[in-house]
Amino acid sequence: MTPELGQLALILALLLAAAQGVLPILGAWRGNGALMAVARPAAFGQALFVALAFAILVAAFLGHDFSVQYVADNSNLALPWYYRIAAVWGAHEGSMLLWVSILDVWTLALALFGGRLPEVFRARVLGVLGLIAVGFLAFILFTSNPFLRLLPMPPDGGDLNPVLQDPGMTFHPPVIYMGYVGFSVAFAFSIAALLGGELEQAWVRWARPWTNVAWAFLSAGIVAGSWWAYAELGWGGWWFWDPVENASFMPWLVGTALIHAQAVTEKRGSLRAWTILLSIFAFSLSLLGTFLVRSGVLTSVHSFASDPRRGFYILCFLILVVGGSLLLYALRAPKVAGGKAFRPVSRESAILVGNLMLTVAAAMVLLGTLFPLIGDALALGKISVGPPYFGFLFTLLMLPVVLLLPFGPYLRWGKGETPMLKQVLLRAGLAAAACAIVACFLVNGQAKAIAGVAGAVWVGAGVLLYAFKRWREMPRGRRYPAEMAGMLLAHAGVALFLVGVLLSESLSVTRDVRMAPGEHQQIAGYDFRFDGVTETRGPNWRAEQGTVIVSRGGTIVATMHPQKRSYTREQVQTESAIDPGVTRDLYVALGEPMDKQHIEGAWALRLYYKPFIRWLWAGGLLMMLGGFVGACDRRYRQRRAATVVSAAASEPAMPPALEARA
Amino acid sequence: MNPTRKRRLIVVLLIFAASAVAVSLGVFALQRNMNYLFTPSQVQRGEASNYPTFRLGGMVKSGSIQRSNDSLKVTFTVVDADGNMPVEYTGILPDLFRDDQSVIATGHMDHARFVATEVLAKHDETYMPKELKDAMAKAHQGRAMPANADQGESP
Numbered sequence: 001m002t003p004e005l006g007q008l009a010l011i012l013a014l015l016l017a018a019a020q021g022v023l024p025i026l027g028a029w030r031g032n033g034a035l036m037a038v039a040r041p042a043a044f045g046q047a048l049f050v051a052l053a054f055a056i057l058v059a060a061f062l063g064h065d066f067s068v069q070y071v072a073d074n075s076n077l078a079l080p081w082y083y084r085i086a087a088v089w090g091a092h093e094g095s096m097l098l099w100v101s102i103l104d105v106w107t108l109a110l111a112l113f114g115g116r117l118p119e120v121f122r123a124r125v126l127g128v129l130g131l132i133a134v135g136f137l138a139f140i141l142f143t144s145n146p147f148l149r150l151l152p153m154p155p156d157g158g159d160l161n162p163v164l165q166d167p168g169m170t171f172h173p174p175v176i177y178m179g180y181v182g183f184s185v186a187f188a189f190s191i192a193a194l195l196g197g198e199l200e201q202a203w204v205r206w207a208r209p210w211t212n213v214a215w216a217f218l219s220a221g222i223v224a225g226s227w228w229a230y231a232e233l234g235w236g237g238w239w240f241w242d243p244v245e246n247a248s249f250m251p252w253l254v255g256t257a258l259i260h261a262q263a264v265t266e267k268r269g270s271l272r273a274w275t276i277l278l279s280i281f282a283f284s285l286s287l288l289g290t291f292l293v294r295s296g297v298l299t300s301v302h303s304f305a306s307d308p309r310r311g312f313y314i315l316c317f318l319i320l321v322v323g324g325s326l327l328l329y330a331l332r333a334p335k336v337a338g339g340k341a342f343r344p345v346s347r348e349s350a351i352l353v354g355n356l357m358l359t360v361a362a363a364m365v366l367l368g369t370l371f372p373l374i375g376d377a378l379a380l381g382k383i384s385v386g387p388p389y390f391g392f393l394f395t396l397l398m399l400p401v402v403l404l405l406p407f408g409p410y411l412r413w414g415k416g417e418t419p420m421l422k423q424v425l426l427r428a429g430l431a432a433a434a435c436a437i438v439a440c441f442l443v444n445g446q447a448k449a450i451a452g453v454a455g456a457v458w459v460g461a462g463v464l465l466y467a468f469k470r471w472r473e474m475p476r477g478r479r480y481p482a483e484m485a486g487m488l489l490a491h492a493g494v495a496l497f498l499v500g501v502l503l504s505e506s507l508s509v510t511r512d513v514r515m516a517p518g519e520h521q522q523i524a525g526y527d528f529r530f531d532g533v534t535e536t537r538g539p540n541w542r543a544e545q546g547t548v549i550v551s552r553g554g555t556i557v558a559t560m561h562p563q564k565r566s567y568t569r570e571q572v573q574t575e576s577a578i579d580p581g582v583t584r585d586l587y588v589a590l591g592e593p594m595d596k597q598h599i600e601g602a603w604a605l606r607l608y609y610k611p612f613i614r615w616l617w618a619g620g621l622l623m624m625l626g627g628f629v630g631a632c633d634r635r636y637r638q639r640r641a642a643t644v645v646s647a648a649a650s651e652p653a654m655p656p657a658l659e660a661r662a
Numbered sequence: 663m664n665p666t667r668k669r670r671l672i673v674v675l676l677i678f679a680a681s682a683v684a685v686s687l688g689v690f691a692l693q694r695n696m697n698y699l700f701t702p703s704q705v706q707r708g709e710a711s712n713y714p715t716f717r718l719g720g721m722v723k724s725g726s727i728q729r730s731n732d733s734l735k736v737t738f739t740v741v742d743a744d745g746n747m748p749v750e751y752t753g754i755l756p757d758l759f760r761d762d763q764s765v766i767a768t769g770h771m772d773h774a775r776f777v778a779t780e781v782l783a784k785h786d787e788t789y790m791p792k793e794l795k796d797a798m799a800k801a802h803q804g805r806a807m808p809a810n811a812d813q814g815e816s817p
Contacts, residue, residue, distance in 0.1 A: 383696050388691075574757055
């Protein structure tokens, strides 16, 4: 009975979402206050019913209700309770429900804290979010219902995809979705602004923390995904340019451009149309990401069972959303555009160059990701695009960004001063050169590693110099407002990331070897001794577990237990063993037994030495932290003083002369 | 030409030049990193002869997997309905590599043998990647191919 209630809740939610999507927008158009007032209660009601449906699905998983097809497919009696909850979003249907639930979290937040927005604008924003919810709820109800019954009811279920049976991985999908869906807020703001035909700086100020938080969540999700690929896939790599990784990376790149463009629009009023366009792109790419992952058109680690109806639906939805919003943009953007002019040497220009590079990089990733589809459609043959394409172009495009990054904060809005820049160039350049020379001796002339050290020091020195300058010149208490601190943290994250990527890429030692018990291997000064493989068991898996003793100079550094797990449906999952460290990771993964009948004999093993690899995730986390900290700025919480706020008045806490540098 | 127009012209030209550079770099990188997928019978008909490296897709022939005794070298035969191709690979095979499993190997031809640098296998035996299914259907039309789709695994 309860699963049917879940379905009923979804149908009610769909109806309420339709009311939330259509009536307030009509009301805003016609100036009808009663219709506009529908937005909030409809949003609350919709969220309530979606939450109810979600809770019912969770209950079905916790109660082992195998009469529900989705539960029977994705869990079994032996699955621990926490993985049963994670199984809710472990496959297609539930993850769509999660998508809508998270959309409702964002909608609720807007409905609750959106009191400062003008009535008309808020009605439009909530209306747009309602329309998005209609699209997804209809998708769930018509093509991927998680509450379908399975009769007769099986005594036990299947299994949760074993790649998801990892503590870190359980949170990866919801966090990624928080990011994806979070861009819907920026999108709704832009569409509302286009509908109304005006974009006030105050509204952009209001949209900024939301975008920052969404971006921070997406960063966290990507870091988690990359970490998982490293720890779980057993290949020791952290990024594969896999279609689904790209799917989350494209909105991130555009989102990064967006948060910077929003800063310009909020502070100066310039680049309005560009900001709107970017928020449309960011959300469209989030939808495309969902499409790529869910439709199964591209073969990848993440693709779930494919159903052409679903792909077709999302494709239509995507065309409607992207096409519709771009059409609206084409019609209305000229009306919205405007703002202060700026010189070629100014903070606006620097941000614009960075924006350009980031969006071109996103376009490049998009082309490479969709190229197999294009090739297929044009009958060019079955093509795949190799990772070197992405690696080469991405490095090329990010080079100007890294080079420009230290200058950004020093440049004034409108018109920058060149002497200051020369000083930065000299100091950060000297620091980078000095460290690069030192690095030359330590890394045996590996160009990539030296570039990594130099780039990281360049960015890091730039950030530190600016932080020091603020410390010296600003009075206590105004030195690092949250927005500033967030920016410094995120930029410092870039420096850490560069160290991690370039040092681990260039100095890693990876070796696939055949080892019999008792044999030794030397890698980067470490001695790996293989002590054979034994059988072991977990709650819902059995595994072959190896023992590898790592020592250095006679002292034991680590005892590592890589596993090869078999789950209930004969799904095999490699669990690598990692000995973490600040300057290096040691990584062992089981390959396969040389003789399948004698697992106690010789095995193929992967032995890796990965220097500084942790720094790249630390960098990603720092960027995430920057996003969250930046969103906490007091300015965003101040009450709206007047309908039109000029740039100079937007920072009442600072004298105008200093404001220009903030 | 007034100054505003001149400035706009410069901006437009710069954007044009930048996009030309971006597009040519993109095409260059794309061309060098495109891998085509062929089945054994297509390779035997010589369709892959123009490509130094390509991807070979098919099923692992039952009982054809042979491990070397002292190294990680392994040989196996990839088949489709009409053709077969011996493959040589040195390294660790994916978790799901076994007999009658659909695989995609990236590598090059060395005389009559395909030397793989990377081997990907997909989940259960009823599964076949869509692109491989299409390629095999194209190679010999009219034969039934396993159609069930399930999740894939690749690095």
